Amino acid sequence: MTSDDTARPSPAARSIETRPELTPDQEEAVLTLLDEAARIDGQQAVSEQGRLHLRGAAREGVRHLLLTVGDDLLGYAQLEDTDPVEAPAAELVVHPSHRGHGHGRALGSALLAESGKRLRVWAHGGHSAARHLAQVLGLTLFRELRQMRRSLADFDPPEPVLPEGVTVRAFVPGEDDAAWLAANAEAFAHHPEQGSLTQRDLDDRKAEPWFDPAGFFLAERRGGEGGNGTGGAELLGFHWTKVHAGERLGEVYVVGVRPGAQGGGLGKALTTIGLRHLAAQGLPTAMLYVDADNKAAVTVYERLGFVTYETDLMYRSET
Structure with missing residues (x-):
């Protein structure tokens, strides 16, 4: 949610159109708008998932x-509106040169109308203008997502210790898709945004320029049951890393461990393996996202030297 507020009268010529999908020209215009806003704001107003949703069919x-x-x-x-329990989630942006004319409030009001006044809205970076817009729309703070970072220049952890019988290898596109989707759904059953990823979502990410299977680590135990991994192995956990080449920034993109394999140090070992991989590429910094109320994960990352860099806030309606 990026807007600087909204109290001025609405221009008579303003209109808001709601569409299930965008034409190629509309997609290009939206991406241009997002890039221009990001250049001024220092961060994207729409998440990676949202930008992927701009493309292709409805x-x-x-x-x-x-x-x-x-x-x-x-x-x-x-x-x-894909979460079976929570209210629909939204992101919004106004062109930096046209803020202060009521456009943010108009978009927010349209979102409330579209969602039946059941709405959650992200404010990436938690800027004061976005907080004020949330207040104007009658939304209250619901969730805090931290971006944490640490230097990789001095990253020299001890050798990661894997549970007995567990080995780690790289993801094989096409062969590991189904097993990873099943493991991801189990590991993030409590987190619908991540746990509900589909084959199309995975294919979208595999098609991105940053995708590198060499940085997508799978932990498995041979002879396990129910994992559906390559060669009859049970997929227990994973660490998918990402490189933001333009920023020379490595990311702990997602770390997941199936419920039955949690508590044995596998998550920490996978995190360390991924960070070592990023450091070996000469990247100076690593980042990750974690919910502020996930105290256990925050503690693990703090012990690995991560500190909070910025915060994204989610607001929701009370109805």
Whole structure:
């Protein structure tokens, strides 16, 4: 959610269109708007998942809101209604040169109407303007997501210790897809945003320029049951790393351990293996995202030398 507020009268020419999918020209216009806003704000207003949703055919539960004045796209919002329990989630942005004219409030009000006033909205970076807009819309703080970072220049951990019988290898695209999706769903059953990823979501990420299976680590035990991994192995956990080449930044993209394998140090070992991989590529810094209320994970990352770099906030309606 990026807007600087909203008290001024709405321009008569402003209109908001809601679409299940975008045309190629609309997609290009939205991506240009996002890039221009990110250049000024220092971060993206729409998450990676949201940017992937811009592409291709319509996706179930996803709607795009385009705010235009005349022929110019000045604002964009995305609403995703795929969580069977929680309210629909949204992200929005207003062009930096056109803030302060009520566009943010207009988009927020349109999102409330589209969602039946059951709404969650991300404010990436937690800027004061976004917090004020949330207040204007009657939303309250619901979730805090921390971005944590640490230097890799001095990263020299002890050799990771894996549980007995467990080995780690790289992901094989096409062969490991189904097993990973099943393990991811189990590991993140409590976290629908991550746990509900589908084959299409995985394919989207595999098609991205940053995807590198050599940095996607799978921990497995041979002879296990129910894992469906390559060669009859049971997939117990994984660490998928990501490299932001332009920023020379490595990311602990996602670390997951199946419930039955948790508590034995596998998550810490996988995290260390991934960080060593990123450090070996000469990247100076590593980052990750973690919910502030996940005290156990925050403690693990702090012990690995991570500190909070910035915070994303999620607000929701009370109805």
